Each structure stands twice: as C-alpha cells, then as structure tokens.
Amino acid sequence: MKSVSLLLVLGLSIAAVASSCGGNPAPQNTTPAIDTAAENQRVRDSIAAAQAEAERQAAAERDRLEQQRIADSLAALSRSGDEVRSMLGAMIHFDYDRSNIRSDDMGVLDQKVAIMQANPDLRIRVGGHCDERGSDEYNLALGNRRAQAAKQYLVSHGVDANRIETQSWGEERPLVDGHDESAWSQNRRSEFEVIGGGENLRRP
Amino acid sequence: MTRRHGGTSARWHAGTSARWIVVAGALAVVPTCRLASQDTSAIDRGVRIGIVYRPGVRPGMVMLPRKGIDSLRAIVARDLDYSDRFEIITLPGGDSIRLAASAPTGTTATPRKGAGSGRTQSASGSRTGGGGAQAIGSLNYPLYQALGADFALDITVAGDTTVATLHDVGAAGVRRAIRAVLPAATDRDFRQAAHRLADQIVQAAVGEPGIGATRVLFVSDGKVWQIDQDGADQKLVSSTNRQAMSPAWASDARHFAYMEFQAGKGWLYLQDMVTGKRTPMSTTGTALDFTPAFSPDGATMAFSRATEEGTDLYTINIKNNCCLRRLTVGRFSDNLSPTFSPDGQRIAFVSTRPGLPQIYVMAADGTDQQLFAPFDYGVTGSSNAPEWSPDGQSVAFHRDVAGTLQVFVLDVRTRTVRQLTSVGRNEDPSWAPDSRHLAFVSDRSGYRQLWIIDLDTGRIRPLLQVSGARLPAWSPRLSEAPSTTP
Helix, strand or coil, X not given: CHHHHHHHHHHHHHHHHHHHHCCCCCHHHCCCCCCCCHHHHHHHHHHHXXXXXXXXXXXXXXXXXXXXXXXXXXXXXXXXXXHHHHHHHCCEECCCCCCCCCHHHHHHHHHHHHHHHHCCCCEEEEEEECCCCCCCCHHHHHHXXXXXXXXXXXXXXXXXXXXXXXXXXXXXXXXXXXXXXXHHHHHCEEEEEEEECCCCCCCC | CEEEECCCHHHHCCCCHHHHHHHHHCCCCCCCCCCCCCCCCCHHHCCCCCCCCCCCCCCEEEECCCCCCHHHHHHHHHHHHHCCCCEEECCCCHHHHHHHHHHHHHHCHXXXXXXXXXXXXXXXXXXXXXXXXXXXXXXXXXXXXXXXXXXXXXXXXXXXXXXXXXEECCCCEEEEEEEECCCCCCCCCHHHHHHHHHHHHHHHHHCCCCCCCCEEEEEECCEEEEEECCCCCCEECCCCCCCEEEEEECCCXXXXXXXXXXXXXXXXXXXXXXXXXXXXXXXXXXXEEEEEEECCCCCEEEEEEEECCEEEEEEEECCCCEEEEECCCCCCCCEEEEEECCCCCEEEEEECCCCCCEEEEEECCCCCCEECCCCCCCCCCCEEEEEECCCCCEEEEEEEECCEEEEEEEECCCCXXXXXXXXXXXXXXXXXXXXXXXXXXECCCCCCEEEEEECCCCCEEECCCCCCCEEEEECCCCCCXXXXXX
C-alpha cells in the first residue's frame, strides 16, 4: 500500500512537471529582443509580462489542481480500503431454522473470495447468529451451521480453510432488538470479522 | 436435626375448649385457596391439555397461629402451599384466632422460652401441665375436621429448639413432632433450615419430602444466578463478565457446570457452590462446547461440541478431568442437549437427523440410538431442551406448536407425549426433585420470565417478577450446609 501510493505520487508529480514544460513556453524561456525599437520593445515587454503573468497564474492553477488530484487520489486510495473493508464485512442472511446460503447472498460471498485472494495475509472469523424464535441452546448448533456454511462457500471457491475461523453466538448477540419478522430476518445472519492482515486492504 | 414421632395422644388432652369457642365464632370458615388448573385458557385454540385437575382430593392442611415466629411460619406455610400437596386452609379473622390460640403463649412468653426442656421432658412423659400443656396439646380436632383439615400443624419455639407438631386430625392425635435447632432468623442459613423443616413436615404428612430446600439456577443478562424455589435470596453466581449459558446441577447439589463464551469458543466450567472455586474442564476451549449434563453418580459430564463437522455429543471424566469420548457422529445432523436417566444408563438428547430437531435416546455409551418422543413427520414442529425427571418416568421438553414453543412431557414407559402448556410461549422445562413440578420460561405475563407448574394440579406460579430470565436448572434437594449443623 505504501509503495503503491509513493509510486502514484511520483507518477503524478512527473506528469505535473511534464505538462508545465510542454506546449506554451514559460515566461523565463522567452528571449527579450534587445536590438529592436524601444517602443516595440516596451509593447512586447508589456505583452510578454501579461502573458507571463497569465502563464504564471495558469501554472499555479495547474499546480493547485494537480495537488488536489494527488490528495483526491490518496483519499480515494484509502476510500478503496474502506470499500474493501465494507465489502468484506457485508453480512449474509438466512431463512428461519436454515443454514443454506441463499442465492442472493452468493454475490456477497464471491466478493469476499476475490478480496481474500487479493489479500493473501488476510484472515477472518465468521460468526453465525440466530433469531430469538428458536430454542436457545439449539441455536448454538444452528449458528455453528450458519458459520460453517459461509466458510464452506469461501473454501470451495479457493480460499484456504486455515484463513477462516468460525464461531457461533446462537441468539446471544442480536443485531436488532425487536420481536417481529423484520428484526428476526436481520438477526439470522453470518458476520465477517477481520482477525489478521487487514491493515492495507487491496482491491481485488 | 431429629425427628420424634408423636407418642400417646393422651397427653394432649388438657385443652382449654373455651378458646375454641372463639375460633368457632370465626368459623363461617370455608377451606379457601382451592387450586385450579391455570393453564387451560387456550383450549379454545384447539390445544388439548394433559392436565385434568380434580379439586378436593388433596388432604387439607391448617396451620395454627403462633406469636413471635412469623418469619418461620411464613416460610413453612409457603413451602407447604408450593408443595401443591395440600389444600391449605386459611383461618379468616386471623386476629381473633391468634388472640384465642396464642393468648396463653403471648402472656407467658418468657416461661415458654424456658419451657423448652420442660416440654422435652413432657414428651418423655415425666411432666405434664405448665408450658408443655399449652404449647402442643389439646386441639379441637372436630373443629378442624369441620374445616376440612386432615392435618393441623403447630410450630412452637422453646429456647433454641423449634418443634413442628403435625396433628392427624382424623385420628385425633399427633402424627409426628419434628424437632430442629434453627439458626437465628437473621442468620443467612435460617431460610434454608426453615425450608428443610418444611420438607420434613411434608414427608411426615404424605410420605415424600417437599421441595422447600431447593434452588433454581438461571441465566439473565448473560450471567448465572440462583434463587430459592420460593423466590427469595436471588444471588449472582457468575464470577466473570463473560457471557454464560446452560447452568446444570450436579447431583450432590453442591457443584454446577455452565458454558461461557470465551475467545470465540464455548468453555465448560465446573463451579463449587460453597467455595465459588471454578475449574475449566480440561478438554474445553478448543471448540464450542455447550449444554453440560452430569451423570447421576457425578463421575461423567456429557456435553455438546460444535465443530466444522457439526454438533455432536461427548463425555468426559469429571473426577480426573480427562478422557474425552465421542458418543455421536452426526456428519449431516446435529446432536445436542444431553440429559441422563436417573439410573445413569441412558441419555436422552436432541438430534436433527429427521430434518428438524427431535428427542432421541441412547445408551450412556452412545450405542442403541433411537427416537424417543414420537412425532409426525412433516407435521410436528422442532422439539428441544429435554430433561429427564428425577424419578425416571418422564422427559420434559419443549416443542414448536404453531410457531411458538410449548412444554411437553414424554412418558418414558409408554412413549406417549402430552402437552402441558398452551398460554403464550413456554420453554426450557427443568424438573424439581419431586418429579411433579417444573420450572420453565414463559412470556404469558408479557415478558419472558421463570414460572413453576405443578403437573398434578396444573397450578402455575411465577418464580420471578423480572424480565429476561431463562434456561432454569432446578437443584436436587440441598443438603444441610456444614455451617448449620449443630
């Protein structure tokens, strides 16, 4: 990550220098015509001065824009880390008393596969959770099934099993308080938590 | 603590019948507190209730008023009531009764104290009259008989000795006089000593001890708590801030086990109720271990372990804290929530092998696994949380009925089930040592809390008035604490 951003900064700086040296001549590069008439000289000088001033302002503006772009791209870089992190943390959900992966959650898991492959040091823990409707103790077994189901999906798509821990919380850690289907459906979930190698996440 | 059988009834004759006239005046008395089966209000939902209560078949019990021992009387009276084995007969107009009955006692408070030895001698027949005569003699048996009483209980205190005299009203004599040296009412062991006395009284009356001296462990807010069966003395027994579940008693009523979430795993701990010392089971900490259960001889702990292969049942040797042994190999099904039969030969448990969790049974070594509680495939809902009754005849569990949970009882011999509850959501039943009461979790009052049901009468009472309690575990009868042994 660090080397990437350094390279990026370097590249952008070179680009900035190159553009300031191109096309329009910079004021210090114009050769004053000393051997012509004073009036012409004065006019030319004033034109040149105006041009130089304009050039200087334009250069300053370009410089400011370049700095802005560098800052923006650095921010974007860290935003992409956040984005990867949020993709990685996206939960998947389950039907009541079920532990099979829903088809609408497969894309969410596919993103995690790609992220795990782009970040070989990354290690995660999958936590399986249940709603309050089932039996308290049975839900520990069901939560375990839900965590294992997510892990199995990732492993079957090429992620090393040793990089994924699992844990069941049963119904002990609801995400949403409430006693209706809206709350229950959000609480029947697997959560994904980074437990190692999550400092500089690369985009897949 | 000693028991003394009531001897010749002749010495109880010196009655002052005058004071019973006053009582008779107050005797527009009807036996009250007739109990009604209280969990039948949802019969209109088409649910068949297994309890049919026939009122009036239990013996009537009347407790005589005595001054100065109100807390003891209150504890014993409540235990007798909560035993659900008696029609408790209350005496209305209590003041006049008390006045009449305790007038001699009240005016001779000091002599009564000093009369302890006198009464002992009186019981041995060497002395009559005085304090002894007024203390436990002379009941107007016909009067109590008219009230519907089969038993009359008279508790007196003399010196450091408490005497509970159980009169057999029909036989017009003393059934038994139980003597006990109770700690002071301010002593922390007083309540349990009073409960033990009540249990002996029940034993004297019906031949089986009561359940006064018992406690219930439960989980609330992720912590393990204990509470006396009468709702007194709630105490925290968890010693960490980690989330705990599934407390279970050892049969010695001194140790209990529970599960605690720790570092992404479920750990099993054994804790000494007296010293508070807790010991992790040696094989725990590598997986999600949960639902511990003690074998009746205390040598083995069975539990559930969730791994990548699913959840299966294991045992470990408690004494040597070793020797992990796997009992089930589920592969595509989960096996959990073990409970031993009281002879230690079998384990009932939950298995998802039929698709949904149902109640199975196997030999304690894991062989001969078979369905235990019958169900209709595709119709019957999930069944969970089995607990084998101390008398071995029943297994209580809960089952999903129309989207909510209800408590059921399996008859082990006939392998038939009956539904006990139908009001609200009811789950996680745990047997009292008398095998006729169950503690369970119910939201019938609007929030989940602990309730107690008597299977014989259907009477239901709340154990707690606070929300959020769950996973109750009812203790065996508590042995006498060393500190209270005289």
